[in-house]
Amino acid sequence: xxxxxxxxxxxxxxxxxxxxxxxxxxxxxxxxxxxxxxxxxxxxxxxxxxxxxxxxxxxxxxxxxx
Numbered sequence: 001x002x003x004x005x006x007x008x009x010x011x012x013x014x015x016x017x018x019x020x021x022x023x024x025x026x027x028x029x030x031x032x033x034x035x036x037x038x039x040x041x042x043x044x045x046x047x048x049x050x051x052x053x054x055x056x057x058x059x060x061x062x063x064x065x066x
Contacts, residue, residue, distance in 0.1 A: 028053035030063040 026049035028040040040056065042049055053065045 026053075027066045028056060028063050029066055030056055030061050033060045 023043050023045060025041060025043050026046065028042065028049070029037065030040070030053075031037045040052075042052055044052070050065055053063045056063045
């Protein structure tokens with residue numbers, strides 16, 4: 001019984017630590033003040049995708065992550 005419980009605990013820990021870092025496809029949609037819209041598709045974590053999208057913004061361009 002002890003080995004079974006230990007095994008479940010190890011598997012559960014590995015599974016839970018891997019979930020938040022899953023890479024997915026995200027789209028950064030940017031619109032310029034002149035009306036031009038473009039999309040950037042990236043495969044990364046949500047945190048990095050948000051950072052990438054906010055880095056694309058300028059005084060004439062606004063970007064949102066979708």
